[in-house]
Amino acid sequence: xxxxxxxxPGLVKPSETLSLTCVVSGFSIRSGYYWGWARQPPGxxxxxxGSIYQSGSTYYNPTLKSRIIMSVDxxxxxxxxxxxSVTAADTAVYYCARxxxxxxxxxxxxxxxxxxxxx
Amino acid sequence: xxxxxxxxxxxxxxGKTVTISCNRSSGYIARNYVQWYQQRPGSPPTTxxxxxxxxxxxxxxxxxxSIDRSSNSASLTISGLKTEDEADYYCQSDDDNSHVxxxxxxxxTVL
Numbered sequence: 294x295x296x297x298x299x300x301x302p303g304l305v306k307p308s309e310t311l312s313l314t315c316v317v318s319g320f321s322i323r324s325g326y327y328w329g330w331a332r333q334p335p336g337x338x339x340x341x342x343g344s345i346y347q348s349g350s351t352y353y354n355p356t357l358k359s360r361i362i363m364s365v366d367x368x369x370x371x372x373x374x375x376x377x378s379v380t381a382a383d384t385a386v387y388y389c390a391r392x393x394x395x396x397x398x399x400x401x402x403x404x405x406x407x408x409x410x411x412x
Numbered sequence: 413x414x415x416x417x418x419x420x421x422x423x424x425x426x427g428k429t430v431t432i433s434c435n436r437s438s439g440y441i442a443r444n445y446v447q448w449y450q451q452r453p454g455s456p457p458t459t460x461x462x463x464x465x466x467x468x469x470x471x472x473x474x475x476x477x478s479i480d481r482s483s484n485s486a487s488l489t490i491s492g493l494k495t496e497d498e499a500d501y502y503c504q505s506d507d508d509n510s511h512v513x514x515x516x517x518x519x520x521t522v523l
Contacts (some may be wrong), residue, residue: 329512339449339457339502341512352510355413388456396445396463397506402456 295320297389297403305383305410311376315389315403322365323347327392328372329399330363332385340385344392345372379410414438416503416515423521428493432518434486434503442479446486447504451517457502461488490520498522 301313315328322328329344343353345363353361357376365372376383387408391401415437424430434446446464449457459468461477464486474491486505490497503515 327510331512331514338517339451339504339514341514344510344512354511392512396447397504397510397512398445398447398459398462399449399457399504399512400459400462400468402458405456 295391295401297391297401299387299389299403299406301387301406301408303407303409305379305408306412307380307410308378311374311379311383311387311408311410313374313387313389313406313408314371315373316369316371317391318370320391322370322372323367325394327352327394328365329390329392330374331388331390331399331402332383333388333405334382334385342374342376342387346394381410384408384410413507413511414513416505416513418501418503418515418518420516421519421521423523424493426493426495426522429489429491430493430520432488432490432501432503432520433483434488434515436484436486436505439507440481441484441486442481444505444507446477446479448475448477448486448488449502449504451500451502460501493522495522 296318327344330342362375386405388405389403390399392399417435448461451457460475465477502517
């Protein structure tokens with residue numbers, strides 16, 4: 294059974310870089326899905342951040358594209374997110390997820406990790 | 413890119429039927445599949461409908477999805493409402509460049 298687990302700092306200072314990693318277990322990251330990140334500010338809706346394929350091809354949310362770098366490490370079966378120049382508006386629960394290549398169904402989610410941007 | 417617009421909230425009584433709409437602002441609703449997710453407080457979303465009308469294993473057949481080309485909308489219908497259905501519901505689709513789009517979410521109250 295595939296499981297996703299986010300890890301990373303829960304507190305980031307303004308203007309610094311938010312870094313998160315998602316470890317995939319029970320499934321090979323090479324097996325033909327997109328791997329991605331979503332976030333949800335407290336009390337608000339879901340926002341998709343971006344996706345990465347096993348080859349390293351990326352598909353970033355246009356509104357965040359200038360601040361995002363996503364990467365994948367197939368040897369460690371994990372993928373990562375870096376979001377730079379953060380502000381309080383980036384405070385959110387960050388989820389990693391697996392989505393289908395055809396149809397975009399997000400069929401597996403991590404439990405989520407709260408990242409707070411504050412000095 | 414396009415937007416998916418949902419009502420902010422809906423409410424209905426137990427045992428009744430409720431429908432949540434999801435309107436696509438531009439481009440044809442049928443061009444890309446629509447998914448529906450249920451989210452309870454403190455938990456990640458879970459799928460109730462994928463690929464417009466498909467129900468994952470384990471999801472009650474009280475949940476159904478449809479597409480209306482005339483209004484360029486997708487809909488989630490929940491029949492025989494139960495108090496456990498109270499949650500936030502999100503529609504989701506993607507565009508031709510593989511960018512994922514979520515609706516703003518609908519809070520369902522079962523009272």
